[in-house]
Amino acid sequence: MGLIVGMGVSLVSTLLPTPAEASTSSAVTVAARGYDLDYGNAPFPDLAVTVSKTSELVSQGILVSWTGGKKSVRPQGSVGGENFMQIAQCWGEDPLNPGHPDRTTCQYGAFPNVGRDSNVLDNVTDPNDEAFNLKSIAPEDEQYTAKGTGGLVPTYTSIPFRAVSGETVASVGPNAAGVLKHDTSIDVNTNEFFTQFTSNEIKWAGADDTGAGSVKFEVQTSMQSPGLGCGQPIIVSGRPIVGQTCWLVVIPRGTGDSGVKSITRPGLFWDAWQHHVAVKLDFKPVGIRCEIGGAEAALSGSELIGGAIASWQPNLCAGTTNSAFVLSTGNEADAAVKASKTVPSPLALTSRPLDADSLNGAADPLQYAPVGISGLSISVAVDRRVTPVDGIKQEYKDRETQAFSSLKLTPRLVAKLLTSSYISSLPPGADLTHVNYRSFADQGKNPANLSRDRDFLAINDEEWASQDLNSTSLADLLVPSGRSDLAVALWRYVLSDPDAVAFLSGTPDPWGMIVNPWYSTSTTVNPSTVGLSLPRENFPKADPVEKAGTTGSNGEGPVNLVTWRPYTSDFENGAYLTLRGDGQLLGGWDTSYTPPKYAKTARSLVGEQGVLGLTTTASAARYQNVTASLLNPAGEYVTPTQASLTAAAAAMTPSKAQPKVLEFDPDSSASIAASNAYPLAMPVYAALNPLQTDAVLRAKYANMIRYAVGAGQVSGPEIGQLPEGYAPLPASWVSQAQTAATAIEKGISPLVAPVANITPAVIAAASPVRSGSVRAAEGASPVAAPVTTTPVVTGDTAGPLLGFATPQDPPAGPAGLAVPAGLLSGFAAAGAVPMISRFRRRL
Template sequence: MIRRRPGRVRRALIRLLAGATVGALAGLAVAQAAPSATAAPAGSAVTVAGRGEFKDMRFTVDRTSHLTSQAIKVSWTGGTPTTFAGTSFNTDFVQIMQCWGDDDHSVPGNPGPPRTQCQYGASPTTDRGNWPGNQLDDTRQVFYSADPTNYGEDNRYGAAQPPGVPGEVPFKSVTGETVTTNTQNNRFFNHNTTNEVDFARTGANGHGEEYFEVQTANEAPHLGCGAPVSQNGVTKPRSCWLVIVPQGRLDLDGKPYADHSQVNAGSPVSSTNWQNRIAIPLRFNQVGSNCPLGSDERPTTGSELVADAVTSWQAALCPSGKVYGYTELGEPDTRSRLGTDKTFGLGFTTRALGADDGTSAPSGTTTYAPVALSGAVIGFTIERRPKAGAPEDIRKQAGTKVESIRLTPRLVAKLLTESYRNSTWGSVLGGKAAHGYGWAKNNPAGLASDPEFIALNPEFAYLSVAETPATDTDLMTALGHSDSARAVWQWILADKEARQFLSGVSDDWGMRVDPYYSTNADLNPSGLAFEPAHVDEYPKSDPWCTVPPGTDAPKDARQCMTDFHPYVDDMHAGALHTRRADTLWKSTWDPLSNPPAYRSPGPQTVGSRFVITVTDAASAERYGLQTARLRNTAGTFVAPTATALTEAAKSASGKDVAEITPANAKAKGAYPLAQLVYAAVRPGSLKADARADYAALLRYAAGAGQVSGADPGRLPDGYAPLSRTLRDRALRAADALLHYKGPHSTGGDSGSGGTGGADTSGGTGDGSGGATSGGTSGDGGTGADGGASATPSAQASYDGGKAVETTAAGNTPADPANPLRYAVPVGAALGAFAGLGAPFAGGTRLRLPLRVPLPGGRTVTVVPAFTLPERLRRRLP
């Protein structure tokens, strides 16, 4: 029997009335603040079938809409295993390219672009000894034939050439400029910039997979993908095409190639091969700003860990009149500037001001709001190249990607300290070590041959890796100071084995640390101990310099460690170059250049790529990198999944900003390099309108900005949504900004918001750092507008450059078909309806006072704080 408590109906009526009122007003407010365009759902996977010889093949692209500069996965089934002529691809492989333009009507039933408008054919022009192409299948060269019967022959181009001399299929840019000769290294794209996939292997099981780097108009302006185009008064981002050309083993007369000993494949843009092409439309987010002209920009600066999230949020906030610039800056520098520069605005950090060695928190109020949960990762592109005599199951996987590896803190320490024998390239030759490098003589050549690594990743005992500075002897790292670098070193120091290795103790197999990184001053040639506890960068301390062996360079053309292992600008760049398998090492001496110099050989050869990097989880996801499982304090190897990031966040602690430290992330499922990112603001230095705008950003970040998804405005892959506790803390920080009443605040603050120091609680077991810190004393001065500029920044500051400009989809605010005219009445009606249902939703305490955000960062108090009579109170969980 159910007992009904006295007054239950009365309480339900009260909650019903409050819920309906709040719902209606909230619906109205949301309608007023709604952006002028709504984003379409994220693109789903597309699967298409081949034709003719390839009719049994099925090609799947995992994402085809809402694209920006990123990697998408192309996979296929039902193929015939690839064959080789020596080391060159011979038959049954796949080629992939990106193209622009309208349907050329060349393949009935499968619309696609003209072959002259495809970015393809930029293979190496020199040093092709290890390149697996025949200079036809990897270029735009074709042989003319009025009635072509062989792959690579063409019925149009090359007719003016003498017999036996190839012609070239022209390339036409979106601007109309056309290249007709020397297309292999043309002014629009070359071997170092093209995204074409010349050779993708089909495995023994008929399956294949390749990650394809999609390029927008910023990276490939000659394709123009994502650039705004207007048609019939409507402006939309330009769509493009992904084109797949399978190469087979039959001539067009249906008979097999007669000679299997030679390479038979021809150019995929020849008229014969083009008949087999499969074209899939690609739809892009608009490149460039979708912000209203003339809007003031509120600058935000700081941690790269939040870059992809802020870029996404910008796209959703711009149409509603909120313009937020973003400039990447290392967290230590961000904290320094935020504490001293009164025009700084909002900074993103993982630590509180004053947390760095030799610094102290500034006087006055600093407001902190948790906005993102992500972390540093070890990302990689590794392909299997079996050794002679490898087991059959390993040999069948030749050319496929390694999906996962396990790494310990000591293994990462070995990579970061340049301790592998071939890291100091040329220091050990023919079994003889250079002076001072006897320590390297008996060390493994690289990670792939390290017994510790093989014990954790057994298949590498059967894989062949060219262990050079361009592969497995070091990690590609970013230049500069960052909290991510600090977290990596803190993770290393939390491990006893790694600490012992750094101090000079050999590992179980006799490997020794490069003494220039020894924490034992007696072993370190510099006479000083390396102190990773105070390091927030990736130093290259070894002074080794030499002429790289085998280059035939003159004696004065020496290279040093920053040449062998170049820095990248940031973690985003590390992910991009790892996807391209390009370590940036200029390893080839060119005596014919003016002046003679080293040059880059470009990306590594397909089938034997091996590049590893320290990057962030969002960039790794963006470019489709595989990521390592790292051993945490509990001894568990954990991947950087959203669940593992969330588990790590539970261990966060600290007074004003709760930090995740690797040593304290002791749960078995906690990812050790997870980091919470906070927005930090000095409200005493800002005018009321700037504080209101930053409060609006925090509200969005804590609300819709925590919904995972690919649409603009959502939380991209590589982030874990914040817990309810953290989101509530961010909202309270937004309130603290909005209602700040310090002695130097200016402008018309409204409401009775608190003063500084409203919430200085420490961590609560879920990573919830304090919302504000400091007292109410001002910072001096009369306040600043946050450094706003009249127009939004056109370019993001982190590497990839214009690749990460604010992107947005949908109509512009001036669209005459703007659905916003229905937003107010419909929003209010839906709000009232939602209010009626609110009392029955349950599960959440109604927090008072209840404020509803309005456009411009303003709020209205809908339900003030009050105390119910004792008889109406109910104990809530």
């Protein structure tokens, strides 16, 4: 953990959140008619492609959809399939065809059976079809072609890659005599700029029987792909800094390539490339947002709020205290303990109050300021693969390769995913008798993965039962290591259901599936004789199971549970991996390393994905993840949406340890009555002991809180606004935050003076902020804090008014506790994934 979100020299713009599918203000549609360079021979004359978002982009997911295609055929072996799309990101414009991308600048070809190069036939006639007399090499490709001499030296065409920095990777070039030759020492498909582990290309995206299709695409900035350079700052004196633009290109593939009857050649070869359609992508500039040398103030704790802070940071740099804030994500409890001392510390960001054990019987000295509402989500990327048997409905067959858009989970199913209770979550070849698996012929009653669990099939659409899904990453959740409030929230959700509690104690489910005993809460069932203690702050890999290593010249190393199913780097990483279809599957034993080690398996491409990842609502929105519907305490299946987060906030009640800190308690009457509440919604509080000795630092923290609950609550994708994935705060929460901010700045301890004694006049005197407004930047006009509206909530509202009402507060009552607007997308780098994304992702 330990991510830096904002610094004096900060790449904040690479972290800035932006809306994804939900925002269509910059959606663009382009049609083959009028764009295709050879429209008369277009494979899909009626093709129209829509890109959901084309401006203000960062590293994120967007939706690419199309109509006017034809029903696709899945790839088989070295043949690419039929009637599909290939999608890639490019940086340069074609000088010979303005308004079109240059194919030599596209990140394309990293995956097997795609490539940028191929051996080709010379201009010959197909011996089996006299009418098939097409040129194999287009004139536009001759500059990239080395003529063969026959026999073992075939004709070879290779499209070079030109990086934005000027370097070129080319395997065809002139020899001393000026003749184009194939340089076999150069691999244009795996190079210093991209490999199959870093490329964002989609080599196959299929359409349904109507010719329509859609796919989520990972947009990369220069931080993930230096070779593309998208978003690099363009600085022109006297003009605003903008980011380097790029292209998203869609290459339609029909049923054959020139000279051959099937798809066996790269989409960059001219006969396919000339039919591409493309749209321009505008990026937020990647670069410095705060002045070098500016004063920094440290924040520590929850990953949930990282995206919002990254969005707020530029305006905070330009604001009253001119402060850059450094967020180090990690265990919230540890951050709260440090913040409770009187020596200067980072401002803690937490979803739970200070732990009673850390107080040693003393009273809680922290002031708590609510600054965000977000939550946990379970992200889903599952593509249909119909079981090849008779009796399957034709409508299911027609959706082959298309992604599922919904999935329901109960607390018991979540418990199964967290406890390595599905067979495929355990290393194959190890002794699995403890989960009653003895052999392929005697597999016991624990299913291979979630999709084969009758518990799961009983509550989900019947189409799931027709699928043949074998992905190992459907047998568990991608979860991060380390301790967090988020883990506690998920375990509390599991424990809210008596069926899940019984399963964890060792009671089989109605179909005979048992918990992996190493995770059982029962001292008699758990082989360790110590039951798993729940709830807890982490996700243990508790099963010591191991597949033994082998010896000899071809010997392989052992495989334990962590090797087989590794942790993610953080919660956002779960969303990123889900977008890419990367289940973190273990590869083969690679002796090319010293010492040898297991390699990583490349991500599954579109049409073959099967991943479940634990992440945050903001990260899921940013990376365009489908999210699971979770059974809430009212008995309804709910996804994390604007309305459901709002309803959950309204149903939150004071925690037992600290009434200033609210929580969504699954056992409360308010939660049980709130049918539309999302059960994994969580608040985030900024917390500090106001008796800390650095008054200047306390003032900086107070200013940040005031901005967060003022202009920072205006929903939108722009710098300084509240990104998607966060619900704006209720007015009563804003009041509490303003009160706490003044107490922190003035050094008023909750142990010395009641918070209620901090009057509006005291707040006005303590801050440049006046009566519910906050400066967006120094010298700018005040921005009004958002006014709450009444959500549609079933059940009693909860959450006391802690602090006085501000002039903009509505009358007390349910409306005063409601959260008005909704989830806004684009979680910006609150974890190690964005840190990883700043550097080239490699194996």
